[in-house]
Amino acid sequence: MMQENNPSYDFISELAKKYKGKTIVDNGCGKNEFKRLYNKNIIGLEVKNNIEADIIIDGKNLPIKNKSVDLFLSNFVLEHVEDEDSYLEEMRRCLKDKGTIILSIPRTRWYISYFLNPGTYIMMIKGFNNFIKNPLRFHTHGHPHKHSILKELMEWKERRYENKFRDKGYEIKEKYRTCNFLSLNVHYAKIFGKINMPEMFRVHTTYVLNKN
DSSP states (O other): OOOTTOHHHHHHHHHHTTSOOSOEEEETOTTTHHHHHTOTTEEEEESSOOTTSSEEOOSSOOSOOTTOEEEEEEESOGGGOSOHHHHHHHHHHHEEEEEEEEEEEEOTTHHHHHHHOHHHHHHHHHTHHHHHHOHHHHTOSSOTTTOOHHHHHHHTOHHHHHHHHHHTTEEEEEEEEEEETTSSSHHHHHHHTTOOOOGGGEEEEEEEEEEO
16 A cells, blocks of 8 residues: 655656656556556556456456557556566557656665564564464565565565566656655654755665657
């Protein structure tokens, strides 16, 4: 679920206002919070049976015509996707030639926030049996069924993602690092969300991508 106090989402919503268009799609919309909070014209796509989403998809093929979307939002979805290549290729297929993607991912520093969050340790206690069986897999955020936290830390490297974007036919037009490590938790964000910390303490990266 989107954290409404998380400064990254306020930043993304302001960024999206710069890229006006008739067709805006939130690919992996969760509970469609962007539509509810920021823009009623957004079309929310989600793989789960979620009544807040506008369209339920199969996770691979988007029910959207070629070159019909002005702006895609993809916020903290890519790290959860089984087939990253297909996910990026489908959005590129649907984008207009001058279309834009605003795509956000966690940085490896995200885990600083994760291990500072009391909720992490409550989760460990509640799932103690699973934690004991495989602690490295227990803490994996993106693909706990596939690999360990150590592999995930390698996969979340910005350079790996940026190379993949270029390989899939995107130009990185803009890049921002947002959300200091004290603001990831929804309760902490109310207190620390406005603190402008150095980039090394920021846990999210937001890209503006255009078609090559």
